[in-house]
Amino acid sequence: MGVIQFKGVNKIFGPRETGFQALQDINMEIRDKEFVAIVGPSGCGKTTCLRMVAGFEPATDGVVTVDGTPIKRPGPDRAVVFQQFALFPWKSVYDNIDMGLRNLNVSRSERESRIADILNLMNLTQYAKHFPHQLSGGMQQRVAIARAYVLDPDVLLMDEPFGALDAQTRVVMQEELVRLARKNPRTVLFITHAVEEAVYLADRVAIMTRAPGRIKEVLDIASIRNAEDWDSHEKIEDVMDLESFVHLRTHIWRSLREEKAAQHA
Amino acid sequence: MQKQISFTRSVVLGLLGLGSFIGLWHGLAVSGMISNVFLPSPVEVYDRFTTLLDRRFAGATLQGHLFASFQRFAYGFLLAALIGIPLGLLMGWYQLLDEIVSPLFDALRFVAPIAWVPFAALWFGTGIGGPIMIIFAGAFPPCVINAYRGAKFVDPRLIEAANMLGTPSHRVIREVLLPSSVPSIISGLRVSAGLGWQSLVGAELIVASAGVGYMMVQGQANISTTTVMAGMVAIGLVGLALDSALRLVERIIQRRRGLEN
Numbered sequence: 001m002g003v004i005q006f007k008g009v010n011k012i013f014g015p016r017e018t019g020f021q022a023l024q025d026i027n028m029e030i031r032d033k034e035f036v037a038i039v040g041p042s043g044c045g046k047t048t049c050l051r052m053v054a055g056f057e058p059a060t061d062g063v064v065t066v067d068g069t070p071i072k073r074p075g076p077d078r079a080v081v082f083q084q085f086a087l088f089p090w091k092s093v094y095d096n097i098d099m100g101l102r103n104l105n106v107s108r109s110e111r112e113s114r115i116a117d118i119l120n121l122m123n124l125t126q127y128a129k130h131f132p133h134q135l136s137g138g139m140q141q142r143v144a145i146a147r148a149y150v151l152d153p154d155v156l157l158m159d160e161p162f163g164a165l166d167a168q169t170r171v172v173m174q175e176e177l178v179r180l181a182r183k184n185p186r187t188v189l190f191i192t193h194a195v196e197e198a199v200y201l202a203d204r205v206a207i208m209t210r211a212p213g214r215i216k217e218v219l220d221i222a223s224i225r226n227a228e229d230w231d232s233h234e235k236i237e238d239v240m241d242l243e244s245f246v247h248l249r250t251h252i253w254r255s256l257r258e259e260k261a262a263q264h265a
Numbered sequence: 266m267q268k269q270i271s272f273t274r275s276v277v278l279g280l281l282g283l284g285s286f287i288g289l290w291h292g293l294a295v296s297g298m299i300s301n302v303f304l305p306s307p308v309e310v311y312d313r314f315t316t317l318l319d320r321r322f323a324g325a326t327l328q329g330h331l332f333a334s335f336q337r338f339a340y341g342f343l344l345a346a347l348i349g350i351p352l353g354l355l356m357g358w359y360q361l362l363d364e365i366v367s368p369l370f371d372a373l374r375f376v377a378p379i380a381w382v383p384f385a386a387l388w389f390g391t392g393i394g395g396p397i398m399i400i401f402a403g404a405f406p407p408c409v410i411n412a413y414r415g416a417k418f419v420d421p422r423l424i425e426a427a428n429m430l431g432t433p434s435h436r437v438i439r440e441v442l443l444p445s446s447v448p449s450i451i452s453g454l455r456v457s458a459g460l461g462w463q464s465l466v467g468a469e470l471i472v473a474s475a476g477v478g479y480m481m482v483q484g485q486a487n488i489s490t491t492t493v494m495a496g497m498v499a500i501g502l503v504g505l506a507l508d509s510a511l512r513l514v515e516r517i518i519q520r521r522r523g524l525e526n
Binding site for chain 2: 054056079080089
């Protein structure tokens, strides 16, 4: 199971009276095995939402729960994929992936077979002995995704995971993630500021307002995807050409533009 | 190619500095302006150095004295590294320990190693124990400080990554803080070796019955300034060798981690 709930969450950095209010009254439920993307203008607190689920930041008010249990600290049931990969530079690809597995109570042989499987799934088998700095950005992020997925987490938290990659690599990784998510569905909270990415990947997209961040609108993408049969198209660019996709994308763009305009006013 | 040129260049410039120094020294010594006992010439020091290598003075040859000194140094230095590095890392990880230990440590580290001589002799004797304690007093603070700094400046994202993977503290310290601190720790060890080696010779001036420092004191008592200077040269050479060895260790570690550039 992996149900995430935000209940009346406020987040203020610094003292309550004079600090910076990043989030205001966030209420949202992410269902088990659902893929939710949060988009919003930069500085709106979307990453803070993810960091609270990860257990890196406490909520100032309200509560964030996973399967009803309030989150106290980070843990392997909520694996994180960071924008800057955060791989251990002195560990090989294999050892990076093994790092979290060693904390679970699994036998050596099971660890080995799980790592072999994920390496295979992510097309990393031949790079097992490489160090992160010997790999391209896209490859490093595959390792980071493998390191998270191998733990078989209830919840996968992805913080602009493709933000540091070039446009072509990004598209390949998005297709890979879709493939992975179909094969092995997880509850995913995905933070991005790329609108197409959110629409292509997510079951639902939550749009946030400028700071203090609130949930402005939540769009149901999955029902449209199923109704319009997006999955019959193999390539991302074909999906992005569909009228239903363009319509959703434009809607989100407009909504974000309003926020941006208000920010400058 | 570029690397080759810059290496040659640094060797040439280094030799230029050393050569000018010896030239100036030699010029001053043979000019007759300064009495020979006050400032022996480089040639005389070199002669004395080679003589000391195969004739005993103050109970041993120069190698014998160096060996005695080095043994003490090695014990004191290893002890300082074995206690100092883990302590520094732990202080960098546990705020509470940091707050308890730091003020005490910051006060104690300003006490010069030589100031411990009376207590070192009293508590551990003038055999091997006393000098080890003095070397330890010199070598310990840089080990602690640099391991601590290394631990404090670890990329916070790596700590978050380790935490989200459910890594227990003892493994975060060993597998994240320690490797990430290696460059800082090695530069700490280099400072530490320098200070330890300096303190050792200071300690031997007072306690011990063998060692380079002891040899120099005996030279002083016999008004053999060349012996004192030969001792200084030997100290400098060993110090240089120690530093090069530690730099080599650093390079080997970096290469093994695939981080060499």
